[in-house]
Amino acid sequence: MTTPQRWTIVIPVKRPEHAKTRLADAVGEHRPRFARAFAADTVQAALDCPPVARVIVVTDDDEAAASAVALGAEVVADTPDAGLNAALRHGAAVARSADASAAVATLSADLPALRPAELARVLDAAAAHPRSFLADAAGVGTTSYAAGPGAAFEPAFGGRSRAAHRLAGVVELDLDDVTTVRRDVDTAVDLWDARRLGVGPRTTALLAELDVAL
Numbered sequence: 001m002t003t004p005q006r007w008t009i010v011i012p013v014k015r016p017e018h019a020k021t022r023l024a025d026a027v028g029e030h031r032p033r034f035a036r037a038f039a040a041d042t043v044q045a046a047l048d049c050p051p052v053a054r055v056i057v058v059t060d061d062d063e064a065a066a067s068a069v070a071l072g073a074e075v076v077a078d079t080p081d082a083g084l085n086a087a088l089r090h091g092a093a094v095a096r097s098a099d100a101s102a103a104v105a106t107l108s109a110d111l112p113a114l115r116p117a118e119l120a121r122v123l124d125a126a127a128a129h130p131r132s133f134l135a136d137a138a139g140v141g142t143t144s145y146a147a148g149p150g151a152a153f154e155p156a157f158g159g160r161s162r163a164a165h166r167l168a169g170v171v172e173l174d175l176d177d178v179t180t181v182r183r184d185v186d187t188a189v190d191l192w193d194a195r196r197l198g199v200g201p202r203t204t205a206l207l208a209e210l211d212v213a214l
């Protein structure tokens with residue numbers, strides 16, 4: 001029997017004052033609190049996923065960093081300060097500085113409904129390919145990009161990243177039953193859908209506290 005692949009997960013968290021701009025119409029001034037709650041629920045679910053060995057959060061936000069560390073993740077500063085792909089490459093480099101052959105996968109920090117068992121299915125499928133990705137619920141972007149041991153880590157996030165990853169020869173994972181890994185939350189409708197799936201404790205508490213109507 002082969003040993004299941006273990007993964008380092010890199011989660012990028014933008015400075016919340018600049019994040020989740022498309023949620024502004026639904027949550028107004030509370031936008032940064034939602035960005036942090038989504039990130040914390042994403043980190044928690046990743047840490048609770050059996051094939052996950054390490055979670056590295058890349059952020060310059062002190063609050064997101066403190067909450068990630070309290071949950072058991074590692075945090076590195078976004079030293080490149082050059083956007084999402086640079087932040088991810090930095091996190092992967094940190095992962096591979098300790099173990100050059102580490103398998104590294106990214107997760108967007110806006111997956112508040114993420115379930116560990118569904119993430120495990122994605123990672124198990126990713127283990128069959130040098131490089132792979134999972135499309136987001138809209139079928140336009142990407143919520144997870146994975147590079148196995150020895151594979152180059154070259155994410156192409158931003159805008160229509162599903163097409164960009166396919167064009168780059170990254171294998172698209174064709175999986176059912178991983179809805180919560182695909183459910184990124186950018187808009188009020190996305191948040192409604194995530195709530196229907198069941199969001200994590202921090203997002204649940206914030207929705208209750210603010211009595212957000214969706």
Ligand SMILES: Nc1nc2c(ncn2[C@@H]2O[C@H](COP(=O)(O)OP(=O)(O)OP(=O)(O)O)[C@@H](O)[C@H]2O)c(=O)[nH]1
Nearest residue numbers: 012013014019020021022058078083084087108109
């Ligand atoms: N560390 C880091 N994370 C980033 C950066 N840009 C985006 N992210 C993260 O990447 C993921 C996707 O982000 P985006 O969709 O670009 O932005 P967003 O804040 O989620 O939403 P919008 O403001 O509505 O575009 C989220 O987890 C962000 O926190 C960056 O420059 N540095």
Ligand SMILES: C=C(OP(=O)(O)O)C(=O)O
Nearest residue numbers: 141142157158159161186
């Ligand atoms: C940056 C991306 O995501 P979002 O849908 O959050 O813009 C992406 O999918 O490449």
